Amino acid sequence: MFSYSTVETSTQLLVSAFETDLPVLPEVRAKGLDWVDIISDSAEPLIPIVFKAHESFAALKALEGIIAVALCKERFGENENVKAIVNCNHAGLFPAMSFLSTVDELYKWDPGMKKKIKDTDLNHVYGDVYRRMLTNIYRTKDGRFYHLHASLNATPTFEALGLPPYNANIVEKRAAHEVIQARALELTSGEIEELVRKINQAGSPCLTQEEFLATSYGKHVSSRPLFELEQLESTSPPLKLSPEGPNILSGVKILDLTRVIAGPVITRTLAEYGAQVLRVTSHNLPDQSYYAVDFNFGKRTIDLDLKSSEGRKAFENLLEEVDVIVDGYRPGALTKLGYGPENLLKRFAGKRGFVYVKESCYGEGGEWSDRPGWQQIADSVSGVSWANGKHWVWKNPSRLHFHWPISGELGCIATLNALHHRLTKGGSYYTSVSLVRYNAWLMSLGPYPEEIWRSMVTAHGQDSQKLRSSSNFDEVGLAAIRSMQRLYPQLLQDPDFMHVAASTPFGVVKTQSPVVRIEPYKTALRGWLNVTRPAEYDSPAEWVVT
Known part of the structure; x- marks a missing residue:
């Protein structure tokens, strides 16, 4: 045992x-x-x-x-x-x-x-299925994998990839994944990396620990x-x-x-x-x-x-x-x-x-x-x-x-x-x-x-x-x-x-x-000094003695 x-x-x-x-x-x-x-x-x-x-x-x-x-x-x-x-x-x-x-x-x-x-969610990254699915790992043309990321605004990366930033016809995750995957397979991992770096957005090739x-x-x-x-x-x-x-x-x-x-x-x-x-x-x-x-x-x-x-x-x-x-x-x-x-x-x-x-x-x-x-x-x-x-x-x-x-x-x-x-x-x-x-x-x-x-x-x-x-x-x-x-x-x-x-x-x-x-x-x-609340909940902008 x-x-x-x-x-x-x-x-x-x-x-x-x-x-x-x-x-x-x-x-x-x-x-x-x-x-x-x-x-x-x-x-x-x-x-x-x-x-x-x-x-x-x-x-x-x-x-x-x-x-x-x-x-x-x-x-x-x-x-x-x-x-x-x-x-x-x-x-x-x-x-x-x-x-x-x-x-x-x-x-x-x-x-x-x-x-x-x-x-x-001002840029509809979390509520829009198509834009949400940009944040995922995709296989690339050279058989490698690349992790794209929507960040807090998916538009720059979609445009860099040559894809429309919005697609109202897509409402299911699988359909969104298929569209983005198809485009990723047209590019090598290195090519996607170059596009992402050029626009200073988040993304990375999937490296092994040794790499x-x-x-x-x-x-x-x-x-x-x-x-x-x-x-x-x-x-x-x-x-x-x-x-x-x-x-x-x-x-x-x-x-x-x-x-x-x-x-x-x-x-x-x-x-x-x-x-x-x-x-x-x-x-x-x-x-x-x-x-x-x-x-x-x-x-x-x-x-x-x-x-x-x-x-x-x-x-x-x-x-x-x-x-x-x-x-x-x-x-x-x-x-x-x-x-x-x-x-x-x-x-x-x-x-x-x-x-x-x-x-x-x-x-x-x-x-x-x-x-x-x-x-x-x-x-x-x-x-x-x-x-x-x-x-x-x-x-x-x-x-x-x-x-x-x-x-x-x-x-x-x-x-x-x-x-x-x-x-x-x-x-x-x-x-x-x-x-x-x-x-x-x-x-x-x-x-x-x-x-x-x-x-x-x-x-x-x-x-x-x-x-x-x-x-x-x-x-x-x-x-x-x-x-x-x-x-x-x-x-x-x-x-x-x-x-x-x-x-x-x-x-x-x-x-x-x-x-x-x-x-x-x-x-x-026994409880924090303040209970949780939404962003921008309090005013004025000053320190409060507690």
Whole structure:
């Protein structure tokens, strides 16, 4: 009988994370592993991905807890006897958050959800089947595969491919897939890559792990720590936070300049520690409306157009008191507006320190660092899509069962770490995370033992085996949720794992509760500072004392 322990493997992976030369302070490296306990109710991995995704989630949540404890000790006293607790099963559910959440008991895929959320799909990427199916893996003329992506506006890529940006005659996924697939078969993977790069849109050839590691970028990113940290200046005094708290990040003001999944996950998790988060979006910019249900917990949301004089004035007033700026937009977008890290360094010179957090697909340095991207693109370029597909019946690169929020988790860890530096040493810091760096680390951990993987395929096969290489990420995620509901119904009903907000602008929202448990320095065990709400819900654009 083959024995396996998610707790033991998660602990090993936590040690592996430290071995990526994490830029943490010496006391975290020396004592951190003693500050966290990883526990589990069962030894089975939950998510049918061939790599150790479940355990990597638990390891990163444990790392989050370690740095949160370090902050706690720095703020409330070194002798504080606190420890982080991470349940592996709870951590395994974390990336599935948006599929698990409900509004008035309706799931994301229920038709009635459309009436409960504000439509911010300005370019009809999510509601139009034809445009939605652009985000998929397609076979090319040379027998390779390429992952196209609609991003938040599918029109540029459709036009680059010579296809109409809209097709009102197509209302079924299969028909949309056939049209786009037919065009992809007329071009080589390299030709599609050239078209996509020319218009600066997201997309990637599906590389194997070996092909990825042979590129100069693959070599670069694989040699880097899980997150980057750069001290921008050292003259600002340490951040002063009241020892009265009550929570680890009480009094910390964070501007959330992000969209869709990974970026909003960073700030949602920081809000769990009592930070005051203000999410800034614009009614002129598209977004995925549904994710607000999960990822706007703990936040206030405002509407500002940073290209207007009024919007810039209001934003600059907010900057006067900000502690952390989280940037999830395309590389260089905020710098062009005058709000990049170097711009803020000049603005705050001699006044105050700050932390600037950058979340992106490709990260810092390397020849691809200026490219836009999404989790599916990171999966394709890094070899994860090929590796996972080969272990399922279709033997081609495939979409993964949800792990999209994980770079958001890395961003939360990186932010906590930068704040620990600022609280301890003073100064200002730039910290960054990338989707591809997580993937490179995940693959370096190796696949599950064959016996465990066969068991997972057998358990989840009833739902996942129905998928095809043409299945998009919604179908893949839904299949995983259905098998988890069938196999682990008790986890989805666990009151410690799920949080119910009885009164929100959406209705009664059920979402995942915070994974890391640190008592008594965490408000989210009793509820966030703010319940979730749609984008652009609050006014005026000012910090509110809570």
